[in-house]
Amino acid sequence: TLIAIDSLGLYELESQDAEHITMVILVILLRCNLNVEACRGQGYDGAATMIDVHGDVAANILRKQKKA
Numbered sequence: 001t002l003i004a005i006d007s008l009g010l011y012e013l014e015s016q017d018a019e020h021i022t023m024v025i026l027v028i029l030l031r032c033n034l035n036v037e038a039c040r041g042q043g044y045d046g047a048a049t050m051i052d053v054h055g056d057v058a059a060n061i062l063r064k065q066k067k068a
Contacts, residue, residue, distance in 0.1 A: 022060035
């Protein structure tokens with residue numbers, strides 16, 4: 001089994017709310033010519049904004065792309 005992990009870089013966030021982080025992730029994918037429809041699975045190592053009930057980045061991305 002071959003596992004490849006590539007970094008897309010470091011990005012400065014103007015805000016740490018879920019909507020802004022979601023937008024930044026989707027813009028990065030677009031800039032890197034990566035189709036969000038081809039993305040599967042999300043992991044955030046327990047980061048609060050990424051999995052918080054009121055501001056859930058994973059849920060925001062899933063609303064935009066059901067298979068992500």
